[in-house]
Amino acid sequence: MAPALEDDEIDNNDYYSLLNVRREVVHATQEELKGSYRRLCMLYHPDKHRDPELKRQAEQLFNLVHQAYKVLSDPQLRAIYDIYGKRGLDVEGWEVVERKRTPVEIREEFERLQREREERRLQQRTNPKGMISVGVDATDLFDRYEEDYDDLPGGGFSHVEINKMHISQSIEAPLTTTDTAVLSGSLSTHNGNGGGNINLALRRVTSAKGWGEVEFGAGDTHGPLLGMKIFRNLTARW
Numbered sequence: 001m002a003p004a005l006e007d008d009e010i011d012n013n014d015y016y017s018l019l020n021v022r023r024e025v026v027h028a029t030q031e032e033l034k035g036s037y038r039r040l041c042m043l044y045h046p047d048k049h050r051d052p053e054l055k056r057q058a059e060q061l062f063n064l065v066h067q068a069y070k071v072l073s074d075p076q077l078r079a080i081y082d083i084y085g086k087r088g089l090d091v092e093g094w095e096v097v098e099r100k101r102t103p104v105e106i107r108e109e110f111e112r113l114q115r116e117r118e119e120r121r122l123q124q125r126t127n128p129k130g131m132i133s134v135g136v137d138a139t140d141l142f143d144r145y146e147e148d149y150d151d152l153p154g155g156g157f158s159h160v161e162i163n164k165m166h167i168s169q170s171i172e173a174p175l176t177t178t179d180t181a182v183l184s185g186s187l188s189t190h191n192g193n194g195g196g197n198i199n200l201a202l203r204r205v206t207s208a209k210g211w212g213e214v215e216f217g218a219g220d221t222h223g224p225l226l227g228m229k230i231f232r233n234l235t236a237r238w
Contacts, residue, residue, distance in 0.1 A: 013086055015068035023082075030073065037069040079106055113177075127172040135164035135190075164190040178205045195220050209233040 019036045021028035028036075046059040071077045071089065080088045083103060088110060140159045170184035182201040188194060197219025205211045210232035217225035 015072055015081065018064055018068040019072065021072075028072075033069060033073055037065065037073075040065045076106075079103060080110070083107060084110060128170070130169045131167070133166045134162055137161050137163045164188070179203070197225070199225065 016023035016028075019028075019033060019040065021032055021036050041062065044058045044061040044065060046055050046062055049055040049058050071081050077089065083106060138160045166186065166188045168184065168186035170182060173181045173183070175181055180203045182203060183199070184201070185196065185198040187196040197217055199215055199217035201213050201215040203211060203213040210230070212231070213229040215225065215227040215229070217227075219225070
């Protein structure tokens with residue numbers, strides 16, 4: 001093994017230096033990365049050392065080398081690292097971004113993800129939605145039999161009544177950049193009969209083109225509810 005390194009001597013932010021490969025305009029090839037990675041893994045493998053301190057240092061270096069190779073061997077992660085360094089890799093949301101992006105597109109995606117992150121904080125990570133609908137029966141205004149009402153108190157006036165009403169409300173609570181919980185409820189009444197339900201949905205964005213959702217619910221009209229939704233873009237336009 002190479003001479004023991006102190007903790008403050010290990011630059012875990014420079015993945016190219018860790019793997020001892022080029023980071024110039026002409027990057028190291030996949031073969032160079034793989035060869036350097038294998039050599040360093042053999043050099044720093046913790047099982048080769050019995051001394052506790054050397055074993056600890058070797059394990060630390062071994063893990064850093066593995067992380068560096070994981071990033072530099074992935075074209076998209078490598079492009080992100082080349083532009084923004086480790087802080088760019090720490091931004092959540094890259095896993096749902098389409099791959100094979102140019103450096104300009106990666107910069108745009110990074111800025112978009114940063115904006116979304118700030119917006120979520122400002123909006124307290126909720127998205128309340130509500131709706132109220134009312135059904136009005138105004139038949140008496142247009143189809144009225146005057147002789148039936150003339151002898152009744154107030155019979156000279158047309159009767160308009162509300163015969164149904166629906167109220168719904170929902171809020172979203174993002175759990176991560178890909179997972180969202182949605183709590184919703186509704187109340188309805190029609191001709192004097194009413195009912196309501198409450199639902200909890202868990203939604204996960206699986207990629208830039210699709211998402212899935214599982215919904216649990218209960219109500220006094222339909223009983224327990226369990227549902228699933230899957231959305232997927234089949235082509236670039238649809």
